[in-house]
Structures are given as structure tokens and as C-alpha cells.
Amino acid sequence: MPQSNTVEVLYQDHHSWLTGWLRRKLGCPQSAADLAQDTFMRLLTARETPSPAEPRAFLTVVAKRVLFNHYRRQDLERAYLLALAEMPEQLAPSEEERAIILQTLMELDQLLDGLPCPVKQAFVLAQVDGLSHAQIGARLGISIATVKRHLSKAALRCYFAL
Structure with a gap:
């Protein structure tokens, strides 16, 4: 079965289950929906998606990786905002510069992972x-x-x- 069909079947059969599982982990329905989408996007962009015998166990493993990255991004963002709060106001970057710096930090974190x-x-x-x-x-x-x-x-x- 082609990869996109495998992901499509997984999505149709298990998307709402995965969203519920993530909602219980996060306590936030919006974040759960976003991370469920990120999980399926990761599968779509993977070189190869297996046809797992245990689809929910497979999706749980992939979702845990997505969740771990989500928490790492949050930690990185908190550390960055803390560093900004300690800066003198006249040296603080603009909102646009902050967004660019934060995005760069996240990309660098992924590169060094x-x-x-x-x-x-x-x-x-x-x-x-x-x-x-x-x-x-x-x-x-x-x-x-x-x-x-x-x-x-x-x-x-x-x-x-x-």
C-alpha cells in the first residue's frame, strides 16, 4: 500500500482517538488537536511509513516524540523570554526580531538534537x-x-x- 494511503487509513481510523489521548496528556483541546495534526504530518513527510500491526501503539510512539519536541520548544521559549526579561529595555529586540530569534533558536535546537x-x-x-x-x-x-x-x-x- 502506498505511504499516503497508509497514513490516510491511520488518520481516518485513529485521529479522534489520538486527539483524545493527547488531550488527556496536555489538558488543552487546541494543543491536542495541533499535536495530533503534527503527528500525522510527521508520518506524511517520513521516508517510509510502515503498516503497523498495532496502529495505536505506533501512533503513540510517534506522538510521544512530537510531544517531547513540543515540551522542548516550550522550555526553550521560556528560557529565551527569561533572558529577554533580564535585558535592559533599551537593548531588547522588537517583537519581529524576537520572533525571528526564537525561530532560529528552535531550528538550532533541532539541528543539534x-x-x-x-x-x-x-x-x-x-x-x-x-x-x-x-x-x-x-x-x-x-x-x-x-x-x-x-x-x-x-x-x-x-x-x-x-
């Missing part, structure tokens, strides 16, 4: 905070050579993602 935490930290300290290799090493308690390796890993991930 799967890398070890120290690699991500080194990359952010270099690219966002503008710290030198020596400063990053001192902050993370690692050698300059390790900082360079971490930054190379992160840069390669970003380069090959593009």
Missing part, C-alpha cells in the same frame, strides 16, 4: 555568548583541544543538515 550536552553547550557558548575557546574550556572544565573537537562536531552537524 542528538549531540552530547557538552558539545551543545560549547557551541552555544561560542556562537551565542561569543566566548573564546579558552573561556569555554574554563567554563566547562575541559581542555581547549576538547573545546575545538566539540565545536567541530556541532559545526559539522549544522553543515550537513543544510
Whole structure:
């Protein structure tokens, strides 16, 4: 069966069940509907969608990944808004700049997903905070050579993602 037919059948048979499952997890019908749609969009854009023997278990696994990304985006947005609140008002970006920066942060977070935490930290300290290799090493308690390796890993991930 072609992939789009598989997703169509899953959607028709299990969309309302998945939306209800997400509503119980989130407590918000609008967010549940959005994340159910995101789950099916993920299936549509996947290279291959299997015809699962247990469709609800399969959809639960995919939806949990979507839900995890949703929570990560929320955490990232909260951290960004907290950093903005600590900025002097005259230096704060406009609403349009805020939206662009937040979108860029989310895309960067996705690019770096799967890398070890120290690699991500080194990359952010270099690219966002503008710290030198020596400063990053001192902050993370690692050698300059390790900082360079971490930054190379992160840069390669970003380069090959593009």
C-alpha cells in the first residue's frame, strides 16, 4: 500500500482517538488537536511509513516524540523570554526580531538534537555568548583541544543538515 494511503487509513481510523489521548496528556483541546495534526504530518513527510500491526501503539510512539519536541520548544521559549526579561529595555529586540530569534533558536535546537550536552553547550557558548575557546574550556572544565573537537562536531552537524 502506498505511504499516503497508509497514513490516510491511520488518520481516518485513529485521529479522534489520538486527539483524545493527547488531550488527556496536555489538558488543552487546541494543543491536542495541533499535536495530533503534527503527528500525522510527521508520518506524511517520513521516508517510509510502515503498516503497523498495532496502529495505536505506533501512533503513540510517534506522538510521544512530537510531544517531547513540543515540551522542548516550550522550555526553550521560556528560557529565551527569561533572558529577554533580564535585558535592559533599551537593548531588547522588537517583537519581529524576537520572533525571528526564537525561530532560529528552535531550528538550532533541532539541528543539534542528538549531540552530547557538552558539545551543545560549547557551541552555544561560542556562537551565542561569543566566548573564546579558552573561556569555554574554563567554563566547562575541559581542555581547549576538547573545546575545538566539540565545536567541530556541532559545526559539522549544522553543515550537513543544510
